Amino acid sequence: LRRTFIVLALGLVAMGAWAGDDNGNDKDPFAFSLDVKEKVLDNGLRVLVAPRPGAPRVACAVWFRVGSVDELPGRTGLAHCLEHMMFKGTHRIGVKDAALGDKLDAQLDAIWARKKGQIVEVGSELPKLRAQERAFLGSCGRMLLAGEDVAQIASEAAFLGTKVFRPEDKPYFELRETEAEFTRLILEERKNDRKEELWDTYVAAGGTNLNAFTTEDSTQYVVTLPSNQLELFFWLEADRLTDPVFREWYPERDVVKEERRNDENAADGPFYEALTGVVFGPHPYAHPILGWTKDLDELTPREAYEFFEEHYSPENATCVLAGDVDPEKAFALAARYLGKVPKRKTRKTLVPVEPTCPGEKRFQQEAETEPRVEIYWRAPDPRSRENDVLGVIATLLSGESGRLYKKVVEEETIATSVDASLDQHRYAARFHVGARAKPDSDLDKLESDLDEEVTALTTNLVPPEELERAKGRIAADVVRGLEDLEGTTERLGQGATLYGDWRSLVERGKRVRSVTAEEVRAVAKKTFRKAGRTVGVLVRGPGEPEPAEETKEDELTPQVHPHSSRPGHRTGNKGVTK
């Protein structure tokens, strides 16, 4: 239906600035052809191959239609945790003695469960007892250097420090022994691992851009390789999709928690986290991709294996290759390796429905950073024509020649920067405008200025030249995005994963050519209503820091630090949280 509409609309295109080049020729200045071959393997895994001229390199990616939106309450952060764990290896990669590894993992899980139970048993006395132990160690000059010492010291303490520790503190010492055992096992597992074998194998093969990203809606694993190493890529990826082993779970989970702390420490981190909650309400997009710390503490490999079973089935995956690659050869290799990945019983995420809201939602918070105003409206399905039109509207408003910049930065000089964007999601897109205020600006005035510019679009028709310019910027963005191999796989993968069609992003420029000023006005009218929108205001101020909710449980165990954060790793965070 949509296609028919576009074809009809094409007949009505007004000839604007984009209808001609410098020499007055009449054609789409952004026309290009991208050769993409597509094949679905027997197990449902989709393979896209885009041969591109150039050096013998191939950008490789495996995309999954799973992200934080697919997480259940109490298990937030699982999609991202799992992404980290996918680098830990299999029964063939990342381990010296696989059977021993499995045994250690099982023991660790059991001890972890025991530890959890003992913490409950010790109860609210725990922080006090930990402090006592620390004081005791200080008083007898003992330093806790290795895991093996803990049980010893605990019994010494029990023996010597009768004034400090009472018989009823026994559960605490049992807990401490469990913790020592836990640490010992982690160190033993580490000895049995082949650290980062997957990563180092790719590096030694000439791999670059090695990484993985988790967003609200998708997870992707990427590497760019010499084109003669394509079989290596399929081998390693099929291996980890068939038989992943989440060893080193507990230390790696600490890496993930560290990532989350960095977010919390950003001056505007808590503001965006809370604002996202208001914007999405009970919808799963409301929770952070990195998860709630409390949930992270509770996650075990069991939940991760379950999540893997439910979401990493081949039919939920798209493999994308771009570069010096022959599609037929790539399909044959893909069938030989990825084609053998077993289907799994998937759990379909119930499409969450957003509750309606009779009015505007407002949110305000203090932080020691630039004051700002952010407004979010609900936007239509990313696959719809209306969504394309909103893309044009975002372009009209954003950038240094856009309407918002001219108004609040240049004319009123009350803001330092502006932003207008369409935040795309599988289940709930948002249209967003925002501005950062100059130090003494009136934030009410800033908000009403933003509002005014947006409202103007609901009544006045956009002048043809301005409209054509915006469409040109969108088409140019598409071309720019395809200039390197990694950009190409990113756009094809995102199109296939989020929108169900690899063409959706690469043909966006072509589609918006037919958008008319009347359509812009109609979609603006439909979108920019007060009901259901969210306004977030950040006011400069100290805020009121709450006391920390929990004490760190492993405070007294020797440092078994995470060692595996990957260089350059980032969490793709493409939603409303910045």
Next chain:
Amino acid sequence: VTRHRLFASAALVTVFLAAPALPEDAPPAHPRDIKAPALDFQPPDPAHFRLKLANGLTVFLVPDDSLPSVRMRAYVRTGTIYDPEEKEGLAGLTFATLRAAGAGDLEPADLEQKLDALAASIEADASETRATVEVWTPSVHLDTVLDMFANVVMHPRFEGERVKRIQEDSAAEAKNDEDDSSVLATRRMRGVLYGDHPLARFRSEETLKALTRNDLLRFHKKNLVPGRVVLSVSGRFEREAMAAKLEKAFGSWKGSDEVWPQVEDPVERTKPAGILVIDRPDMSAAYIELGHLGIKAGSPDEAALTLTDHIWGSGSFTSRVVSRIRTDEGLAYTCGSDFDTPPVVSGIVRTYMQCGAAEASYALKLALEEAKRLADSGPTPDELVAAKAAVIGRFPSRFTTSTDRARALAEAALDGLPDDYYPRYRERIAAVTADDVKAAAAKYYGMNGLSIVVVGPLATVRRSVTRGTSLDEFGTVRTE
């Protein structure tokens, strides 16, 4: 010949006989059993892509019809290294305003809007020993945008109001330049290694505020001359037509033909430079940098240093310092190494790590132990093989797209590297021996000439009670 033919027909027969009955052969049990086909790659020959304009401007043209756009980047042999004393920040401000403050007949806002209307962009930027003006345009608007580009390079307006705004923003930004401990440490490292040198002087709020429009005009006139520019051009165009367009756009441009004004090289130290601690009492972590004066572009040590750096700290999780500090001891979340190869002046070979403040002296001790071990015993055969495979394997990635190729060629020319620099690169890497790595480790990671900078809470970083180590064991500690 006969034998070959015999072999070929025998193989053919086997295939015919066996093919129908042959079960699908099982994939290799381990990735090391995969036989990767040979990789056929030759880096581009600079002579084939080079074009010299009549006024001395060097251009590399790499046509590529696949997308309807053209990318150009003017590389300029200048940068903060030519900032006059007490005018630090001049190169940065000149390039930040080059396009942004208008050019030719166009006022700043007009130029911006015109570019925006064509969906094109022109952006300029300067770093220490390189400045760039970068252009992206839909190929249909090439003529118009090329004209604007030429004006930006040759006739910037430095319009007063806009310059003032950017100058104020930069001055405000400069106040926070040293908030980041890694930036702070890198700056102090420069100070120790370079001494009194333009690259050890940095922009500040005061120097930026003192700059005038005349300073910008003078800097532009002196530094932006055809002989100091190398241009990379890639995308949808025909070579001959583009050559003519460039000659027309830049033909009138004249200026001195000085290529790189000489800058004195810092004096190499032979003794350890000691430890500089920058006291940040409120920090809970310590940021540590170890540095040596390194090499210039085209140095004969480049191949050995590339592999040594890979084995030492940049290659992977199993590299020496990362594996010891992070993997084995769990001391640092961030840990690694790098080196740069600027033209005109030697770069810095650097090792960096961030760890808990109380562990700083212990982490340093381990790093120095590892450095000594590498210098004493050299790499293992496996390490050297893996490092060579990685460096040689990723080499073609510098030439992946037409833009990569044009830029790689321009960058080599800019830094004065010979035409056989790329063609012989892999050969040079392959020729490095374990002894070369050993020697490079001693020279660039050893105690001689070593400078250490630590940012963190002085009281905590100075010594570790639990580890029984102290910074003072490793050199004279100075504080700031």
